[in-house]
Amino acid sequence: MKDTFARPSYRLALAATCAALAACGAREPAEPPPRPAPTVEVRPDALAAAWSAPGVIAAPESTPLSFRQAGLILRRHAGLGDAVRAGQVLAELDPGPWRQNLESARAEHRAAREALDVAERQWRRDQAQGREGLIAQAQAEQTRGQLAQARARYEQAGQALAHARDQMAYTRLVAGHDGVIIAEQASAGQNVAAGQPVYTLAWGDGLEAVVDLHARRVADVEPGRMAEVEPVALPGVRLSARVREVARAADPANLGFRVKLRLDAAVPALRLGMTATVRFRAPESAGARYTLPTTALFHQGDRPAVWVVDAKGALALRAVEVAAYGADTVTVSAGLEPGQVVLAQGAHTVSEGQRVEAVPYRPRAAAPGGDGR
CATH class of the missing domain: 2.40.50.100 (RNA polymerase II/Efflux pump adaptor protein, barrel-sandwich hybrid domain)
Incomplete structure (x- = not known):
């Protein structure tokens, strides 16, 4: 046995075997393959509609009509x-009572006219006799006073007749x-x-849509803002409109603030009183918005964020600003760019830098018998 260990060839073989075993022990384990992950591509919302409200088609003006x-x-x-x-x-x-008043006013007007004619003739005679000294000055003054009274009576009768005619017309x-x-x-x-x-x-040129908005909504609406009106009775018909007037006080009946929108154009089938859905568009200064599944949202401390998948499949967390929450969607207004790929599900099961294999996200279908929401 000593001779065997002493042989140089044996020692070289043993050393090679030990080196091979050491190399095997130092080798790192193989990296696991990327896990499939549902993702969505970031695309701007096709319809820049921030929110909608029920409304009704109306005329620009409406006036109650009543008798005087x-x-x-x-x-x-x-x-x-x-x-x-x-x-x-x-x-x-029924004109009966007013016709009687009119006839009485006419009779009074005729009598006043005759009395005025008599007073005028008497005044002319007294004037002529007074110049010749045939009557006293006091009698002439009395005749002039009677003429003034006759004229006043005639004017009053004329006004009464005009009033009676107006009442008849009313x-x-x-x-x-x-x-x-x-x-x-x-x-x-x-x-x-x-x-x-x-x-x-109801009167005026053109047609309008009228909505009553809650105080939290009306604060974002101002004259000139664009909207889209879709009459319920005319599916598929969408009319552009612009806010014309915003009420400064709420209606005591429903506590809503009335907003009137002028339709840019109308269709012949549109009628007053039709109900409609009014979709208010986001202001141009609001920029693009992106709608993502709610399951894509991750919270980094107090701030919302999403996982973005880079070209190599690695995940990176990006902070975003949320503009609105829906039943199963979230609308992002800042933090993303069109074309980026975002993890749509499993946001709390991954980590920074983890590699994933992007697969199309398919929303879970509604349960049988559900309403699909």
Whole structure:
């Protein structure tokens, strides 16, 4: 045995074997292959709509129409939805009481006219006799006073006659503008008070959309902001609009702030009173926005972030700004660029620098019988 160990060849073989074993022990374990990870490509939202609200199609102006005096509605000449012209008679009161007043005023006016004629003739005679000294100066003064009274009575009678004519004319309710009747508040045979609405007339050039916004929403709306109006009864029809007016006070009935939007153009099928969805577009200064699955969001301390996959498949955490949260989506307004690839799921199961194999993200389908939301 000593001779065997002493041989040079044996010692060289043993040394080579030990070196090989040492090299095997120092070799690092092989890197695991990249794990498949669902990802999405960052793309700007196609529709720059920040949020939407229910609205109704309306005319720029609406006016309640009422009689200027009380009375019994004898007949109506217009109904809900009718298009009317300016000056058209819409309803009439029973003219009986006002006709009697008019006849009395006319009789009083005729009597005052005759009394004035008599006073004027008497004054002319007294003037002529006074110049010749045939009557006393006091009698002439008395005649002049009677003439003044007759003139005053005649003027009063004329004003009373004009008032009676106006009252007679006020028994007819007349449209002040071309427009459409959008409400009826009284019917034939009903006694109405002066100023009590009988109709509501919508009028003005073009059409508008009207919405009532919550205080948290109206703070972001100002005249000139663009929006899109989609009538519920006309699927697929989308009309551009611009905010025309924003109420400075809330409606006590619903605590909403009324916003009126002017439609740039209308379609023939559009009608007053149709409901619509009004989508307010984000201001141009807001920049691009990107909608991602909620599962892509990761929180780095107090700040939201997402995992971005680089060209080599390595993960890097990027802080982002969230503009809005949806039911299963999140809208990012800053921190990302178009074309970047973002981890869509499993944000809390990975680490910085980890390599992944990007696979398309497919949202989980709704459970059978669900509403799909």
